[in-house]
Every structure is written in C-alpha cells, then in structure tokens.
Amino acid sequence: MKPVFLSLFAGLILLYFVNAALKISVFSWEMLIHSAIRFMVGFIVLGIGYFYGHKLNLKIAIGIVLILLIVDDIMDYARDVTRLSAELLLYNLYMLLWGSLTGYLFMRSYKGKVTDL
Template identity: 45%
Template sequence: MKIFWVVFAIGLTGLYFVNMAMLKMPFLSWEWGKHAAIRFFLGFFILGVNAFYAHKLKFTSALKVILAIAFLDYLYDYFIETYRLNFEIILHGLYMLVWGSIMGYLACKDFNNKE
C-alpha cells in the first residue's frame, strides 16, 4: 500500500509541474480538471484494471478504446473552441493516462492482497 501512495504523491507533484511549466495553466482549474480526470480514469479503469491486472482486455483493444474516447473529447473541445490542440496538450493527456494506469494496477493489486 505504501507504493500506491508514493506513486500518487509523485504523480500529483509531476502533474503540478506539467501544468505550471509546460502548459502555464492553473493547477486547480475546473476545465483542465475535467480533461485530466477523463484521461486519468481511462488509464485507471481500462488500462490499469482491465488490461494490466485482470487481463480482461488485450492491450491493443484497450488502446483502441482509449484512443476513440480521447479523440472524441479532443474533437468536442475543438468544436466548442476551448483550446487549440498542440503537442503539449497531447503530452499532458499521455501523462494522465500513464499515471492512471499505474495507479489502477497498484490499487487492484493492493486491494486483492488485503483479502
């Protein structure tokens, strides 16, 4: 369980620096929070839980599902003109996916070891 909280703290610190340094966005912004949460929970549930831990989905199938949902989210933002899509925003999304998948795997592993 300690590794879970260490990864959480490192990921949260990394998120702070990614938001402030790369994107120059406020850390606690509602608009960015929604997008970050979508990417984080996609990584958490689809990659971390279903693909890496439970092996319910193949890795390529999980990536296809994530790519479709993330593309629709980017497309929606493009049409409502929230922001322009650039490389930094894509890197932010990848960071959130990776962090979410690691957290999902560790959460399932810790949860099942306690029982």
Template identity: 45%
Template sequence: MKVFWVVFAIGLIGLYFVNMATLRMPLLNWDWGMHAAIRFFLGFFILGINAFYAQHLKFTSALKVILVIALLDYLYDYYIEAYRLNLEIILHGLYMVTWGSIMGYLACRNLNNKEY
C-alpha cells in the same frame, strides 16, 4: 499499500510541474481538471484494471478504446473552440493516462492481496 501512496504523491508532484511547465495554468482549474480526470480514469479503469491486472482486454484493444474516447474529447473541445490542440495538450493527456494506469494496477493489486 505504501507503493500506491508513493506513486500517488509522485504523480501529483509531476502533475503540478506538467501543468506549470506546459500549460501554464494552475493545478485546480475546474475546466481543465475535468479533462485531466477523464484521461486519468480512462487509464485507471481501462488500462490499469482491465488490461494490466485482470487481463480482460488485450493491451492493443485497450489503447484503441482510450484513443477513440480521447480523440472524441479532443475533437469536441476543438469544435467548441475551448482550446487549440497542440503537442503539450497531447503530452499532458498521455501523462494522465499513464499515471492512471499505474494507479489502477496498484489499487487492484493492493485490494486483492489483503489478508483478512
């Protein structure tokens, strides 16, 4: 369980620096936080739990599902002119998916390996 909390803390620190360096916005921005949470939970549930831990999905098919959902979200935001799509936003999304997948794998591993 210690690894889970270490990865969580490192991920939060990394998120702070990614937000400040690439997006120049505070960590607790509600609008941007929703987009970051979508990508985090996509990685958490689809990659971390279904692909890496339970292996219900193949890695390539999990990436395809995530790519479709993220692409639809990017297109919707571009359509309503919320922001312009650029490389920094894509890199931020990749960071959130990666962090979420690691956290999802560690969470399932820790929950299922507890001895009662």
C-alpha cells in the same frame, strides 16, 4: 495501499512540474474535467483492464482509449475550449500513464488485502 498513496503523491508532485514546464493552467473547470477523464481512462481501461486483470487484449484496450480520448477532444474542439498542441498531447500522455500506474497498484493492493482475509 501504501504504494497507491505513494503513486498519487509522487504523481501530484510530477504533475506540478509538468504543468510548470508546459505552461498549462489546470485550475479551470474544463482542464480539471479534461485531466480527470484522462486519468480515469488510464486507471480503469489500462491499469485495471489490461495491466492487472488481463481481461482486455492490448489492441482492444488501446482502441477503447483512443475512441474515448478522440471523442473528448472533438467535444472540446467543438466547444472551443482547448486547442490541440504538442504540449497538450504530452500532458495527456502523462495523465494516462499516471492513471494506469495508479490503477494497477490499486488493484494489486486491493486483491492482496482480499486474499489475505
């Protein structure tokens, strides 16, 4: 579990710098939910489903990710919560990559502990 905690800690530090560089305020409920959706989609679909488990084909994994993210963006646009910009796209990409790395490391350490028992 040490790599997972290291990934989470390093990701939080990098998230601080990304937020400062892109001038994105993440301390509103809408942005916290928005960020959590991106992180969990990367964690589950990409990190666990594709990179670790190889249960999904890359085209299917990317399709699932795109569908989930486009639906979330449409819902945000309909509620007039966030606007689509280049900064927000970079932020979304960072959250997806961080989630997928953490998901991969989590499953690798989890499977390692289960097989050691």
